[in-house]
Amino acid sequence: MRxxxxxxxxxxxxxxxxxxxxxxxxAEAAMDALSESNLKPQDIQALLLGNALGDFSEGQSxxxxxxxxxxxxxxxxxxxxxGACASASMAIIDAFMWVASGFYDVVLAGGTERAATMGxxxxxxxxxxxxxxxxxxxxxxxxxxxxxxxAHLYSKKYDIPLNQLKEQMAAVSAQSYHYGKLNPKARLRRxxxxxxxxxxxxxxxxxxxxxxxxxxxxxxxxxxxxxxxAKMLTSKPVYIAGVGQASSGSLVxxxxxxxxxxxxxxxxxxxxxxxxxxxxxxxxxxxHDSFSIASLIAAESLGFFDFGASGxxxxxxxxxxxxxxxxxxxxxxxAKGDPLGATGAGQVYEITKQLRGEVEPERQVEGxxxxxxxxxxxxxxxxxxxxxxxxx
Amino acid sequence: xxxKLTFKDYNEAxxxxxxxxxxxxxxxxxxxxxxxxCGKCASPDMDVIELKxxxxxQTFTTVxxxxxxxxxxxxxxxxxxxxxxxxxxxxxxxxxxxxQANMELIGKRVIMSHQVFAGDKYxxxxxxxxxxxxxx
Numbered sequence: 001m002r003x004x005x006x007x008x009x010x011x012x013x014x015x016x017x018x019x020x021x022x023x024x025x026x027a028e029a030a031m032d033a034l035s036e037s038n039l040k041p042q043d044i045q046a047l048l049l050g051n052a053l054g055d056f057s058e059g060q061s062x063x064x065x066x067x068x069x070x071x072x073x074x075x076x077x078x079x080x081x082x083g084a085c086a087s088a089s090m091a092i093i094d095a096f097m098w099v100a101s102g103f104y105d106v107v108l109a110g111g112t113e114r115a116a117t118m119g120x121x122x123x124x125x126x127x128x129x130x131x132x133x134x135x136x137x138x139x140x141x142x143x144x145x146x147x148x149x150x151a152h153l154y155s156k157k158y159d160i161p162l163n164q165l166k167e168q169m170a171a172v173s174a175q176s177y178h179y180g181k182l183n184p185k186a187r188l189r190r191x192x193x194x195x196x197x198x199x200x201x202x203x204x205x206x207x208x209x210x211x212x213x214x215x216x217x218x219x220x221x222x223x224x225x226x227x228x229x230a231k232m233l234t235s236k237p238v239y240i241a242g243v244g245q246a247s248s249g250s251l252v253x254x255x256x257x258x259x260x261x262x263x264x265x266x267x268x269x270x271x272x273x274x275x276x277x278x279x280x281x282x283x284x285x286x287x288h289d290s291f292s293i294a295s296l297i298a299a300e301s302l303g304f305f306d307f308g309a310s311g312x313x314x315x316x317x318x319x320x321x322x323x324x325x326x327x328x329x330x331x332x333x334x335a336k337g338d339p340l341g342a343t344g345a346g347q348v349y350e351i352t353k354q355l356r357g358e359v360e361p362e363r364q365v366e367g368x369x370x371x372x373x374x375x376x377x378x379x380x381x382x383x384x385x386x387x388x389x390x391x392x
Numbered sequence: 393x394x395x396k397l398t399f400k401d402y403n404e405a406x407x408x409x410x411x412x413x414x415x416x417x418x419x420x421x422x423x424x425x426x427x428x429x430c431g432k433c434a435s436p437d438m439d440v441i442e443l444k445x446x447x448x449x450q451t452f453t454t455v456x457x458x459x460x461x462x463x464x465x466x467x468x469x470x471x472x473x474x475x476x477x478x479x480x481x482x483x484x485x486x487x488x489x490x491x492q493a494n495m496e497l498i499g500k501r502v503i504m505s506h507q508v509f510a511g512d513k514y515x516x517x518x519x520x521x522x523x524x525x526x527x528x
Contacts, residue, residue, distance in 0.1 A: 125459040129514070134399050135425040138509035138521035139470050139482050140455055140462060148453035149472060156451070156498050205454040205493065252472060252480040253431060255450075 001100040005230035005237035005391055006222050008037030009349040014187045014218035014337040017117045022054050022063045022341075025219035026112035027070045029342075033108070033221040034071075038233045041072035044223075045104040048079050048095045050087025050111030051341035052377075056126045057114040073108070081341075084130040084377030085290060085333075087111050088220065089344030089384035093243045095224045096386075105229050110221035113339035116187075116214070123215050127340075130378030132250040144212050146251060146379045147291040148204035150259040154293060155206075157259060158308030166206055168311025169292035170197040173210050173334055175320065175327075176289060180335020182363045185346075187216045187337035197292075211292040216337025220345035222352070230391070237391035238352045241277065241370070244270030248380030263383040264301045264376065271385035272303075277370065279303030282325050282387075284354050284365050286347035287374040289332040295319075298374055299327060302385075326365045329354065344384060347373035355390050396438045397426040406506050406520040411445040413477070414438035424479050431479075445504025445522060447475040452485065454493045461512045469493050473502055473524055483522030501527040 010032025012025050020028075026049065034041060049064035060066070064078040081091040088111030095109035115123055127143040151169070155162045174194045180186040192210055200209035230237040244267035248254055254262055272278060279302060287302065289295040299310040304325050305318070313319060319327040330336055330350040333343060351371035353359045373386045397414055402425060405412045413424030417439060421432035424443060429436045450472045458466040469485040484507065485497070502524035511518045 120457070121460040121463075124457060125461065125512075125514070128459050132425075133515065134403075134519060135521075136482050137515070138519040139484050140459070140465060140468050140509075141470060141482065142455060142457065142459055144457070145453050145455050145470055148455075149451045149470065152453065152495065152498065153451040153472075155495065162495055201456075202454075203457050205456075207453075250425075250482075252482055255472075255474070255480040 002102060003227035004096050004099045004224055004240045005227060006240065006348065006352050006388065007225050007230050007234045007237055008033040008223040009221065009352045010036065011185055011220035011346055011349045012218050013185050014216040014339055014346065015116065016187060018217050021058060022051060022060055022112045022114055023066045023070050025217065026067045026110065026221065029110060029219040029221040030071050030108060033223050037223040039106065039223060043106050044073045044076055044108045046077045046098065046107045047073060048081065048091040048107060048109040050081045050083070050091045050344065052082055052084050052087050052113060053115065053126050053340060056122065057118045063112065083382030085288065085338060085340045085343050086375040086377035086382040086384045087341040087344065089373065089375040089386065090245070090382055092222060092344060092348055092386065093245055093384055096240050096243055099224050099226055105226050107224045108221060109224060110219065110345035111341035112219035113341040114217045115339055116217045118215070130381055136250055142204065144207050144291065145204045147293050148207045149251070150297065151206050151293040154259040154297065160308065160311065162206060165311060166198065167194065168296065168315060169211055170194040171314050172289065172292040172295045173197045175314065176332040176334035179329050179363050180331025182360050183331045183336065186331045186335045187214055188335045207291055207293070213290050213333035213338045216339040218337065218339035218342050220342045220349045222345055222348050235392060236356050238355050238388050239391045240386060241389045242271035242275030242387040244268055244385040246383050251379045254380060259297055260301055261297065261376065261380040261383065263380045264298065264374065267383045267385040268302050271387050275387040277387060281370050282372045283368040284326045284329060284351060284371040285374065286328055286330060286350050288376040289328055289334050290338060292334065295327070302374060321363065321365055329363045329365055344373065344375040347375060348386065348388070351388050355388065393436060395426065395428055397440050399426065402426050403520050406522070407508060409506055411443040411504060411522065413441055413443045415441045422477050422479055424481065443475060443477050445475065446527065447473040447502060449497050449500050449502060450474050450480060452493060452497050454490060471524055481522055483524050485524050487525040503527045
């Protein structure tokens with residue numbers, strides 16, 4: 001298989017409800033990515049686009065066809081990926097495979113979403129669709145409720161008193177907000193302290209408002225090309241060193257592993273093996289902090305901290321820039337927001353910018369050479385891992 | 393290939409307070425809710441059995457923010473219960489004050505009834521779910 005490089009990235013700001021369409025948001029991100037790549041729309045051979053809920057947010061299905069048309073990529077094959085919050089990561093992994101295989105040389109991948117435009121009530125209903133509609137939704141399951149169930153289970157399993165776990169969770173959120181404040185692309189750009197997290201309204205016990213990422217509108221795009229082509233286009237190619245992906249069914253069927261998400265451990269192992277790397281080699285990780293508890297669970301399954309120990313590690317600054325591994329220096333989903341279809345591409349955007357040394361100095365991970373993205377759709381329905389490394 | 397137990401039949405039984413599951417002929421494992429094949433060994437050869445719906449609470453949450461159309465239900469409690477037969481089930485918990493919805497619930501024994509979600513425009517009809525209450 002050929003080596004595959006990211007040669008250009010683009011992203012809109014992730015925001016609250018706004019008036020641009022999914023097609024428009026993606027077109028903006030895509031044109032920025034193409035411009036960075038020194039490529040034109042006519043050079044794109046395929047568009048692989050993540051979009052989870054466009055049907056509900058604006059009555060738009062098949063957004064990938066309209067996006068390809070809008071940017072002048074005439075008649076190219078265009079696919080849509082629906083993997084909830086992992087949609088764009090799925091798309092990027094597929095793009096990697098198509099270029100690695102030699103079938104394509106230049107693929108545009110990414111995602112777009114208008115989750116904030118939907119409003120809380122409809123967003124809560126539609127995000128619940130990633131759970132089992134026959135055996136979970138009738139109970140009133142919602143996306144935060146899934147992770148709330150995991151939070152109480154985590155407290156019990158690792159014997160961490162709930163109020164202590166909530167303090168650890170609040171520390172995770174506060175760190176995300178701290179970096180988000182420094183990120184012009186984030187939805188939430190203000191300091192929110194541990195105390196403010198613990199005083200915010202309860203959403204699903206024990207998760208409070210600021211334990212939960214906000215919905216967002218936004219888009220992000222990446223251009224993937226073969227190694228040979230990359231050398232003609234940029235002096236700073238970011239290579240995809242490893243990928244992994246796995247699926248799960250409903251929450252109860254994961255009973256042997258909960259609160260761990262088994263699919264993540266499978267996907268991460270694939271990516272580490274492919275890259276020939278270990279957790280210790282990761283300088284940065286943009287992981288799936290849909291909820292503060294989700295960060296603790298993720299960091300452990302990705303191999304950064306022992307099971308049950310990540311909360312303590314966070315409080316000790318080990319997940320900070322300058323710690324053991326810089327986790328979510330972008331602000332993560334918690335501060336950036338979660339525009340489901342775009343989230344995974346937003347993570348790749350961040351890692352690429354960090355590896356190139358192009359982010360705001362106060363949140364730049366100095367000398368970063370290797371980064372990881374971790375994205376979870378639903379309750380583990382789709383889990384994607386990507387490892388990226390500097391090609392210079 | 394036919395399902396040994398469809399969602400339709402499972403749903404209709406649950407509306408009668410009967411919890412149906414599948415016992416594998418190859419490995420003996422119990423699979424519930426129903427699937428095409430055994431959850432443990434993937435054999436399609438399974439017998440339909442009736443389960444008791446009794447078990448122990450593994451985790452819980454009280455939901456305060458409702459999905460569209462269900463505002464009248466909040467706050468409600470969701471639990472994961474480990475049935476005595478082994479598998480975990482998701483359901484609601486009733487019969488307690490909200491103030492009792494705390495970590496003390498974990499490990500408590502429950503018995504099963506049901507409630508029907510009437511459905512909305514996205515749900516392809518009504519769907520029953522287990523509703524648990526503390527056994528004591």
